Amino acid sequence: MTRISSLNAQGAVQRLEALIALLTDAVQSGASVGFVQLLEKLEAQTYWHGVIADVKRDSRVLLIAELDGTVVGTGQLILESRANASHRAEVSKVLVHSAARRHGIGRALMQTLEREALQRGRTLLHLDTRAGDHSQALYESVGYTLIGGIPDWARHPSLNQLEANAIYYKVLKS
Numbered sequence: 001m002t003r004i005s006s007l008n009a010q011g012a013v014q015r016l017e018a019l020i021a022l023l024t025d026a027v028q029s030g031a032s033v034g035f036v037q038l039l040e041k042l043e044a045q046t047y048w049h050g051v052i053a054d055v056k057r058d059s060r061v062l063l064i065a066e067l068d069g070t071v072v073g074t075g076q077l078i079l080e081s082r083a084n085a086s087h088r089a090e091v092s093k094v095l096v097h098s099a100a101r102r103h104g105i106g107r108a109l110m111q112t113l114e115r116e117a118l119q120r121g122r123t124l125l126h127l128d129t130r131a132g133d134h135s136q137a138l139y140e141s142v143g144y145t146l147i148g149g150i151p152d153w154a155r156h157p158s159l160n161q162l163e164a165n166a167i168y169y170k171v172l173k174s
Helices: 009-014 016-028 041-056 105-119 135-141
Strands: 002-007 060-067 070-079 088-096 124-130 145-148 165-171
Touching: 002 009, 002 105, 009 016, 009 041, 016 041, 016 070, 016 088, 041 060, 060 105, 070 105, 088 105, 105 124, 105 135, 124 135, 135 165
Parallel strands: 088 124
Antiparallel strands: 002 060, 060 070, 070 088, 124 165, 145 165
């Protein structure tokens, strides 16, 4: 059974190697998550240390999905801190290991992120993904609304070409 939990900074440090492996798997699988192949371990480690610092400052929520004690997924909420935006958060880096996909883990992460957002008074979530990516089906199936995209938004992780993104939002009901 999959277990979803929120990590504090210490818990994230304890699972750092698993988080690095998960991010590396996502990039190698072609996910558009801000990195290009070949992702160096030091680059992934630096990224996660930044996330851990944000978790420690309470400006980011970090979830993990575990299956039989193994980290197979993760998702984040980046909490907006400006006074006029304290009702919203960005969904970020929803990753499921390539060997664990198509078992509802992404959906469970998204649902838990929404509950975490509501607990923090966040009623508007937004995210973006690569236009045409398989993740769009997940986001739409859990109620996110596509509002458009920007051409040439990001470099494909393995191809030397720019691709559009797809921007989504969801208003949460408490």
